[in-house]
Amino acid sequence: MVKHRNLRRLTTTLLSVCCLLILCWRSSTAQQPDVYVALVTNKVPEFSGISWILELALISFLRSFRMSSKQVHLAVYMQCTTTALSDAQPYNTNRTEPGFAKYIETVRETVEKLQSKVASLEFYCTSSLGQAVCHSRKGMMQASMTNGIFFLLEHDWIILPSQIGVSIEYIKRSLSNKAVEYILLQRGDRAEKSTVAGYGKLRITDLYSNNPYFASFSFLTRLVEESDLCQRVSDVRWERLVEKYCKMHECSLSVLGVNTKGSALYHIDGRFLSTAKRHSVGILFNDLHEAVKRYITSTIDAATFINYVDMKCRKLPSDCDPYFHRRYFPTLIRPLVMERAGHGQSLEEVIAEFTGEDPNQFLSGKFKGRKELEDILNG
DSSP states (O other): OHHHHHHHHHHHHHHHHHHHHHHHHHHHHHHSOOEEEEEEOOOOTTGGGTTTHHHHHHHHHHHHTTOOGGGEEEEEEEOOOSSOOSSOEEOOGGGOOGGGHHHHHHHHHHHHTTGGGSSEEEEEEOSOHHHHHHHHHHHHHHTTOTTSEEEEEETTEEEOGGGOOSOHHHHHHHHHTTSOSEEEEOOSOOOOOSEETTEEEEEEOOOOOSSSEEEEHHHHHHHHHSSSGGGOTTOTTHHHHHHHHHHHHTOOEEEEOOSSSSOSEEEOOHHHHHHHHHTTOSTTTTTTHHHHHHHHTTSSOHHHHHHHHHHHHHHOGGGGOTTHHHHHHHHHHHHHHHHHTTTTOOHHHHHHHHHSSOTHHHHTTOOTTHHHHHHHHTO
16 A cells, blocks of 8 residues: 555656656747847947937837747847958957947947847857858857748848738748748839749749848858858958859749838938938938937837838838938038039048048948039049
8 A cells, every 4th residue: 555655656746747847848948039130230420329220120120020039039240340350259349449349339238228129149240241141050050049040130121010911930931841041021122023832922033132031041051051152251242142152053032022012121221321310311300300309219119110110111112212311312412512523522532521421431332323423523
């Protein structure tokens, strides 16, 4: 009788332990993040005054794809130096050039306030966006996320929730089932071909872009291990090199369709934002300038402000053109160019005078109308 009682106790204890282990396992797996978000930022003019764009980018992503904080591992890739790095490296104050210290401090302060929105957070220094993409494969391995998915998000994009008609689970299924390996968000001008079999919201494309996109871990592996692309990240044509590689090696590229005709994205265009702010150009500093003030002073939250942007872009899609600010820049600077014509000044000198910033920040933005302005100066 005693043996039977002891056996029952032992059995009960073992069952309790097993149940506890199962619950712990379920809890740990449920909390394991499976979306690696690379938030890439670089130093742009007057960044300290527009650092809120980081919050808008991240919150718009979380809301648009109905994400929980437990799903996201956030890796922030920052510009820490003008010197090219051989690979992205964990942030360390010793690697920061003095001219970047304030910018990095601002990035860290802004993002750390959002830490409750994600499961885990890391900061890296990088020389280029391409390098951040390549390093993300290593980051996913270190975070035990090889079965997860990757999302690239530059700091100056707002995703428009009303245009995203799928959940993150839909994206994960399409990538894990290998229906596609790359999903680019539509910005209004991306060519779309036939529908991806079994996934009506995805359209086949032959385009690769560094604009916001999802990708599988295997896609990053192709870039890192099956090509020399990650040794060429300093090449200004890196996007086109990836696109060429994908055409030659038949990458499964796609574009996510939008709910209504137009774009799923609003491009804030960080390089030109400080100038747009100073001259009240674009929807943020014209149509929505009062909403911007309320958002910056915390009268309304990021989600509410994103809804304002979303509604405005649906009503006035032309004002949300991804290149609106850089297309308008020549109009802003033309009067000063006309005034300086024939005085032997270069366009770089006039831009520096007009903006009070490093002209290369603007010239690297490849705005249209540059040659016409140079011809005016040369009289």
